[in-house]
Amino acid sequence: xxxxxxxxxxxxxxxxxxxxxxxxxxxxxxxxxxxxxxxxxxxxxxxxxxxxxxxxxxxxxxxxxxxxxxxxxxxxxxxxxxxxxxxxxxxxxxxxxxxxxxxxxxxxxxxxxxxxxxxxxxxxxxxxxxxxxxxxxxxxxxxxxxxxxxxxxxxxxxxxxxxxxxxxxxxxxxxxxxxxxxxxxxxxxxxxxxxxxxxxxxxxxxxxxxxxxxxxxxxxxxxxxxxxxxxxxxxxxxxxxxxxxxxxxxxxxxxxxxxxxxxxxxxxxxxxxxxxxxxxxxxxxxxxxxxxxxxxxxxxxxxxxxxxxxxxxxxxxxxxxxxxxxxxxxxxxxxxxxxxxxxxxxxxxxxxxxxxxxxxxxxxxxxxxxxxxxxxxxxxxxxxxxxxxxxxxxxxxxxxxxxxxxxxxxxxxxxxxxxxxxxxxxxxxxxxxxxxxxxxxxxxxxxxxxxxxxxxxxxxxxxxxxxxxxxxxxxxxxxxxxxxxxxxxxx
Numbered sequence: 001x002x003x004x005x006x007x008x009x010x011x012x013x014x015x016x017x018x019x020x021x022x023x024x025x026x027x028x029x030x031x032x033x034x035x036x037x038x039x040x041x042x043x044x045x046x047x048x049x050x051x052x053x054x055x056x057x058x059x060x061x062x063x064x065x066x067x068x069x070x071x072x073x074x075x076x077x078x079x080x081x082x083x084x085x086x087x088x089x090x091x092x093x094x095x096x097x098x099x100x101x102x103x104x105x106x107x108x109x110x111x112x113x114x115x116x117x118x119x120x121x122x123x124x125x126x127x128x129x130x131x132x133x134x135x136x137x138x139x140x141x142x143x144x145x146x147x148x149x150x151x152x153x154x155x156x157x158x159x160x161x162x163x164x165x166x167x168x169x170x171x172x173x174x175x176x177x178x179x180x181x182x183x184x185x186x187x188x189x190x191x192x193x194x195x196x197x198x199x200x201x202x203x204x205x206x207x208x209x210x211x212x213x214x215x216x217x218x219x220x221x222x223x224x225x226x227x228x229x230x231x232x233x234x235x236x237x238x239x240x241x242x243x244x245x246x247x248x249x250x251x252x253x254x255x256x257x258x259x260x261x262x263x264x265x266x267x268x269x270x271x272x273x274x275x276x277x278x279x280x281x282x283x284x285x286x287x288x289x290x291x292x293x294x295x296x297x298x299x300x301x302x303x304x305x306x307x308x309x310x311x312x313x314x315x316x317x318x319x320x321x322x323x324x325x326x327x328x329x330x331x332x333x334x335x336x337x338x339x340x341x342x343x344x345x346x347x348x349x350x351x352x353x354x355x356x357x358x359x360x361x362x363x364x365x366x367x368x369x370x371x372x373x374x375x376x377x378x379x380x381x382x383x384x385x386x387x388x389x390x391x392x393x394x395x396x397x398x399x400x401x402x403x404x405x406x407x408x409x410x411x412x413x414x415x416x417x418x419x420x421x422x423x424x425x426x427x428x429x430x431x432x433x434x435x436x437x438x439x440x441x442x443x444x445x446x447x448x449x450x451x452x453x454x455x456x457x458x459x460x461x462x463x464x465x466x467x468x469x470x471x472x473x474x475x476x477x478x479x480x481x482x483x484x485x486x487x488x489x490x491x
Contacts, residue, residue, distance in 0.1 A: 001030060001031045001032070001033060001070075002021070002025050002030055002031070002032050002033070003032075003033045003034070003035055003050050003072075003162070004017070004018055004021055004032065004033070004034050004035060005035035005036075005164075006035070006037075011037075011039070011040070014037065014040050015040055015043045015044060018032075018034060018040055018043075018044045018046065019044050022044050022045075022046050025046075031046075031047035031048065031070055032046040032047055033046065033047060033048045033049055033050050033070060033072065034046060034048075034049050034050070035049070035050050036049070036050070036051060036052065036055050037049070038051075038056055038061055038064055038065065041065065041069075042064065042065070047069065047070050048065065048069040048070030048071055048072070048090070049061060049065065049069070049070075049071055049072070050071075050072040050073070050074070050093060051071065051072070051073055051074070052073075052074040053073075053074060053075075053076070053080060058071060058073060058084060058087045058088065058089060059087060059088075062088060070090045070091075071088075071089055071090050072089060072090060072091045072092065072093055073087075073089040073091075073092055073093070074092075074093045074094075074095075074136075075092045075093070075094050075118065076094075076095065076096070076108065076110060077110075077118070078117060078118050078121035078122075081094065081118050081121065081122055081128075081131075082121060082122065082125070082128050084131075085122060085127070085128035085131040086127055086128060089131060090131075090132065091131065091132035091133065091134060091159070092122075092131060092132070092133045092134070093134055093135075093136050093162055094110075094115055094118055094119075094133055094134070094135045094136070094158075095110065095115075095135050095136040095137035095162075096108075096109055096110065096136065096137030096138070097109070097110060097111060097112065097114075097115060097135050097136065097137040097138055097139060097147060098111070098137050098138025098139070098143075098316060099137075099138060100137050100138040100164075100165070109137070111315075111316055112146075112147055112150045112151050112316070113335070113366055113367075115135055115147070115151035115158070116150070116151045116152075116153060116366060119133065119151060119152070119153050119156045119157065119158070120153050120155075120156070122156055123153060123155040123156035129155070129156060132159045133156075133158050133159055134158060134159060134160045134161055134162045135147060135151070135158055135161055135162065136161070136162035136163075139161045139162065139163050139166065140163065140165070140166040141166060141176070141179055141180060141183060142285055142289070143318075144161050144163075144166075144180060144183050144184055145183050145184070145186070145187070145188035146188055146190075146288065146318065146319045147161070148161070148184060149187065149188050149191060149319075149368060150319065150367060150368050152368075160184060161180070161184060163180065166180065167180070188288070188291070188319070189288070189289065189290055189291030190287075190288055190291045190292075190293070190294075190319050190321060191291075204424060205424075205427070205431075205475070205478060205480060206472075206475065208420065208421075208424050208428070209424070209427070209428040209431060209472075209475060209478075210467050210472045210475065211417065212413050212416055212417060212420070212424075212425050212428040213242075213428060213432060213463070213464060213467040214467055214468055215416035215417055216242055216243040216244060216412050216413055216415075216416055216464070217242075217243035217464045217465075217467070217468050218243070218468070219243075219415075219416055220243055220244060220245045221244050221245065221262070221263055221264065221412055221415035221416060222244070222245050222246075222247065222258070222261050222262065222263025222264070222415070223239045223244040223245065223246050223247070223263055223264055223266065223408055223411050223412045223415075224247050224249065224255075224258050224259075224263055224264065224265045224266070224283075225239075225246060225247070225248050225249075225266045225268065225408060225411075226249065226250045226265065226266065226267050226268065226276075226279065226280055226283055227248065227250075227266060227268035227270065227297075227404055227408075228268055228269075228270025228271040228299060228404065229270075229271050230270065230271070230400055230401060231268075231270070231400060231401030231404045231405065232248045234400070234401045234404075234405055234453075235248070235266075235401065235404060235405045235408045236248060237457055238405040238408050238409060238457070238460060239408050239409075239412060241457050241458075241460035241461040241464065242409055242412055242432060242460055242461075242464055243412070243464050244408075244411075244412035244415075245263075246408070250276060250279055251279060252278065252279030252280070252281070252282030252283050252286075253282070255279075255282055255283035255286040255287070256286040258283075258286075259283075259286040259287045259289070259290050259292050260290060262292070262415070263292060263415055264287075264292060264293040264294065264295070264411040264412065264414050264415045265283055265284070265287045265292060265293070265294045265295070265411070266294075266295045266297060266407050266408055266411045267280045267283070267284065267294065267295065267296050267297065267314065267320075268297040268299055268404050268407060269296075269297070269298055269299055269300075269301070269307065269310055269311075269314070270297075270299035270300065270404065272306070272307060272310050277310050277313060277314070280314060281313065281314065281317045281318070284314065284317055284318035284319075284320075285317070285318055287318075288318045288319050292415075293321045293322075293411060293414035293415060294318070294319070294320050294321055294322075295320065295321065295322045295323075295324060295407050295410060295411045295414070296314060296315070296320040296322070296323045296324070296333075297324050297325065297403070297404060297407040298311050298314075298323070298325050298329045298332065298333055299325075299329070299403075299404065300329070301325065301328070301329040301332035301333065302328045302329065302331065302332040307332075308332060311332055311333055312335075315333065315367075319369070320367070320369055321369055321370060321414060321422060322369060322370045322371070322372060322407075322410060322411075322414070322422075322426060323363070323367065323369065323370075323371050323372070324371075324372040324374065324403075324406065324407050324410065325372075325373065325374065325403075326373065326374050326375060326403070327349050327351065327356065327373055327375060330359060330360065330363065330371065330373045331359065333363060333371075334359060334362070334363045334366075349375075353377070353379075353388075356373060356375075356379055357379055357381075357386050357388070357483050359373070360372075360373050360379045360380070360381045360386060361381040361383060361386045362383075364381040364382055364383035365383030365384075366383075368383065369382075369383075369422075370382050370422050370423055370426050372410075372426060372430070374403055374406070376392075377389065377390050378390075378391075378392070378430060378434075379483070380423065380426055380427065380430065381423075382421075382422065382423040385423065385482060386482070386483040387423070387427060387480055387481065387482060387483060388480070388481045388483050389427070389430050389431070389434065389478075389479065389480050390479040390480075390481075391430070391431060391434035391435055391437075391438060391477065391478065391479055392434035392437055392438065393434075393437040393438050393440075393441040395437065395440075395441050395446075395448075395449050395452040395456075396434075396437050398448075398449040398452075399449050399452065399453055405433075406429070406430070406433050409429045409430075409432065409433045409460075410425075410426050410429035410430070411429075412429070413425045413426065413428050413429040413432075414426070414429075427480065431475065431478050431480075432460065432463055432464075433460070435463065435474055435475075435477045435478065436456060436459035436460045436462075436463055437452075437456055437459070438477060439459045439462075439463075439474070440452055440455035440456040440458070440459045441455075443455050
């Protein structure tokens with residue numbers, strides 16, 4: 001459809017423009033809607049209108065335009081959406097999703113998670129479930145696929161997108177429209193085929209984890225780290241020991257070329273700056289465009305307002321295959337209030353294991369990705385299955401960058417065997433990393449954190465080499481449970 005939106009013209013001029021456009025759209029068999037102005041729609045006899053919350057009531061518009069007219073309504077909340085759907089709106093324009101210059105009087109920016117919440121509310125009732133929906137506000141070729149994918153619920157998804165600048169500001173409107181149509185009709189590049197729920201977990205670990213370890217060792221996947229300055233050297237060594245090929249570059253201008261090399265990206269915001277945030281977003285878009293796996297490590301996300309704002313901008317700016325962090329970092333990513341960290345430490349937890357598992361699973365389902373909450377017991381979920389991993393050693397908490405380099409390890413595993421289940425590949429990275437830590441701590445030459453680090457690197461390398469020859473005895477140490485959120489309190 002085409003909607004004509006004109007905020008400044010005199011009525012006579014508006015009608016003149018609308019008539020000329022209606023000739024074009026009618027010839028093409030495309031409905032023309034007039035934004036806000038029912039009088040203009042009546043004057044030219046077009047197919048309908050789109051009205052906002054502050055415009056003429058839907059019931060009045062229906063009386064004036066008749067039962068055959070198409071009437072769309074703007075909705076910025078679940079309450080507005082449900083009210084409009086029950087009143088007989090033919091479709092809803094949901095948003096504003098992202099900030100945009102074309103809409104100055106935005107009540108609030110709802111983001112992709114806000115879209116999903118509204119769709120869930122509509123799907124909850126048979127009276128509102130069938131209403132058509134599009135989203136609006138900052139939607140363009142770089143984000144439309146991600147918005148459609150991440151906002152979808154099991155029972156309702158968007159029917160399309162509404163755009164302004166993405167077409168009318170394009171050098172070639174026809175090509176821009178054709179491109180958008182193709183994009184919304186296909187899944188984004190970062191979606192792979194490995195989305196089936198895991199079954200027979202112990203057997204899958206025994207068979208699949210060594211396969212992924214060998215694949216990393218044999219293919220040497222590129223691991224692009226945009227990481228904090230404190231751990232760059234350590235992260236590079238960890239990547240080399242598991243078999244990956246590391247590059248440390250915080251320059252967003254290089255990201256497009258690096259993304260085309262088929263590797264993964266780690267965005268670690270340990271030393272985030274305004275310039276760094278801009279580079280992260282540029283790299284994120286580059287990897288999303290080609291389907292390269294991306295991990296977000298929101299280091300110290302709850303420590304300062306700048307970091308909290310950075311997390312919101314990053315999560316609004318692209319898709320992350322994995323979000324990895326400690327409890328407070330995950331709580332911040334979920335948008336929970338009252339989170340305060342002391343530096344990058346998580347701090348003492350007051351949440352039960354059941355509450356943590358529910359948080360991880362809920363965030364993963366919302367973002368349609370993998371969420372890993374690290375701690376004494378790691379919790380990792382794809383929104384369907386949640387796993388508890390009890391491996392690791394206390395020395396990891398006494399060295400700089402152990403969490404950051406776990407992200408590097410996981411990213412390396414996400415690159416290989418692209419069609420396989422992401423959750424199992426993330427689990428493979430966790431197990432390699434944490435079992436290597438256990439083996440290192442047990443060595444006679446390790447006396448504390450200082451001697452632990454080189455031993456840890458040795459054991460990462462040894463696990464890789466052992467697995468290449470078919471020796472998977474190390475995997476018998478794995479302590480993994482499938483978590484039932486209703487029973488985890490008793491686990």
